[in-house]
Amino acid sequence: MTTALHPQPDTAPRAGGPAEQPYVYRRRPLVEPDWRRFPGWRDVTAAEWRSAQWQRAHCVKNIRQLRQVMGDLIDEAFYADLERDQAERATMSMLVTPQMLNTMDTGSTEAFYADPVRRYMIPVFSDRRTDWPSHPHATRDSLHEAEMWAVEGLTHRYPTKVLAELLPTCPQYCGHCTRMDLVGNSTPAVDKHRFTIRPPDRHAAMLDYLRRTPGVRDVVVSGGDVANLPWPRLEAFVDALLDIDSIRDIRLASKALMGLPQHWLQDDVRAGMERLAAKARRRGVQIAIHTHVNAAQSVTPLVAEAARAMLDTGIRDVRNQGVLLRGVNDTPAALLDLSFALLDEAGIMPYYFYLCDMIPYSEHWRLAVWEAQELQHAIMGYLPGFATPRIVCDVPYVGKRWVHQLAEYDRERGISYWTKNYRTGLEAADPDALTRRYEYYDPIYTLPESGQAWWRSH
Ligand code: SF4
Known part of the structure; x- marks a missing residue:
């Protein structure tokens, strides 16, 4: 019977075979170099x-x-x-x-x-660039997180989500770190800020704020990198979060899942994650690990083993939030190779690529918004929709926006304008917060000569 739902197979030859594609997918075995x-x-x-x-x-x-x-x-x-x-x-x-x-x-x-x-x-x-090593609008704490601290280290920027910076250290330091203001040791160029409250008191104050603020359902437990917190202290903090009824999502931020997978493969860490995952399941809460991998070669057999070990504990997911960096992963092939290595070989969900934030001396790494838009277009359609990473711009005072969501774009001066649909604590009494346009800036050397001249004269 032939119906619209059950058409008879058409046996005529057709021209639908594999076509030549801009990107050729093939599985690549992971390598741990000697x-x-x-x-x-x-x-x-x-x-x-x-x-x-x-x-x-x-x-x-x-x-x-x-x-x-x-x-x-x-x-x-x-x-x-x-x-x-x-x-x-x-x-x-x-x-x-x-x-x-x-x-x-x-x-x-x-x-x-x-x-x-x-x-x-x-x-x-x-x-680094010598013409414009820093954008004139580059700043330490370029996302203004400290201005939005509800308590020291707890950034309340979105209505239902918070970021808890438990500690200011990591097992590895990335040159482009967006929290360069606070994370790591001081350098000749940057005298780091320091938390002023003792860690146990800060963590207790964070928990206290979350108990008092039931509108928050999602906590990113971060730093730094949670792999640098002694396991019993991390487990105690997450365990206490799980006791707060309003918290439904917990994400643990650790680049070390890639940079130091050996940490996440330790017996005490695996056993502790199992305890947390079991409690989360009983309470209907999702725990995920968010890691930070920027290049396919970083996904080695040990990294895959650590990611799978974490999934085996019963947590919901392991996701990747990479950073889009020139000379690192600024081609469609680099982003797709990385995404397939994560997804196929390590069970890690490609989730986001951020534009590199506007911190000092980062111009050589940063991409223009239009370049990010082109990359987003180029990677569509190869990965499953649920695993196609979104390329996002973290707009100061706004938050993450997909790169195609800008309201207006002056390509000559490299200024994009963005809007937002919620208030941070800073804007509780600001009547213009939701109608104002917020600016983001492309690297000046990517602009046409007339745009570069404008910046030189301003
Ligand atoms: S791991 Fe994250 S917090 Fe630590 S230095 Fe790298 S980017 Fe910064």
Whole structure:
């Protein structure tokens, strides 16, 4: 019977076979490069490499240690370039886990310079722009999170969500960190702010605020990186969140799931996550881990093992929030390779790519909004819809917006205008908050000459 719902198969030949595509999907096996190629790690055993303690103890924190590990794999000129950056430009101090250093291309000095992970984890002076190293509107705390603290470290920016910064440290420091204001050690360019309240009192004040504020249903437990909080303290905090009826979503932010997967593979951490996941399930609450992976090569077998170990504890999901960075992942192929590695090989959901925020000395990393729009268009249709990452702009005083959601765009001056549909605590009495336009700025060197001239004269 042929009906509209059950058409007879059409046996005529048709031209619907595989067509040539701009991106060619194929599964790629994950690789854990051999760390014994590093002169300083020639004798490191597999058991040592799997140990979180060994990884933490052997992080590279300065040029002397980098030289000890890398020896003559790279030229002396690289170290001088790095030294100048650290003295004049770096907003983050150096901290690279062996796990992350091992994923960088050490085949030659040129390959090391060009490596995507090196470009954001070990920035050097020659990477940065010299014409406009910083945008004139770049600021520390470019998202103004501290202005929206309900209690110290608890940012209440969206109506139903908060960000709890439990601690200001991470097992690894990224050159482009948006919380460069607070996270990590001071550098010659940036004297870091410090929390003033003792951690136990701050955490208690956060919990107290959430108990008093039932309109908040979603807590991002972050830092820094929660992997640097002793497990019993993290578990106690999340356990207390689970006792608050109004909290329905808890997301734990940890780049270390990729940078130090050994941490998340420890027996005590896995057992603790199982306890939290079981309690969350009983209470109908979703716990997820949000990690931060920017390049496909970072997804190694150990990272996949750690992600799957976390999923096995019974948590809802592991999701990735990467940052769109020039020279790191600014092509459709780089974003799709990364997304497929995450989704297919590690069970990690590609979720967001943020535009790099407007912090000082970040111009060489930042992309213009129109470039982000083009990338979003280019990656549509390859991944399942639920796993197609959204490219978002975190607009100061507004929050995350999909890059196509801008209200107006002056391409000549590189100024995009955005609107919002909720008030932060700062705007409780501001009648114009919901009609005002909020600005975001493209890197000046990406503008036409007339736009660049405008900025030079302003
Ligand atoms: S892991 Fe996150 S918080 Fe830590 S330095 Fe990197 S971007 Fe910043």
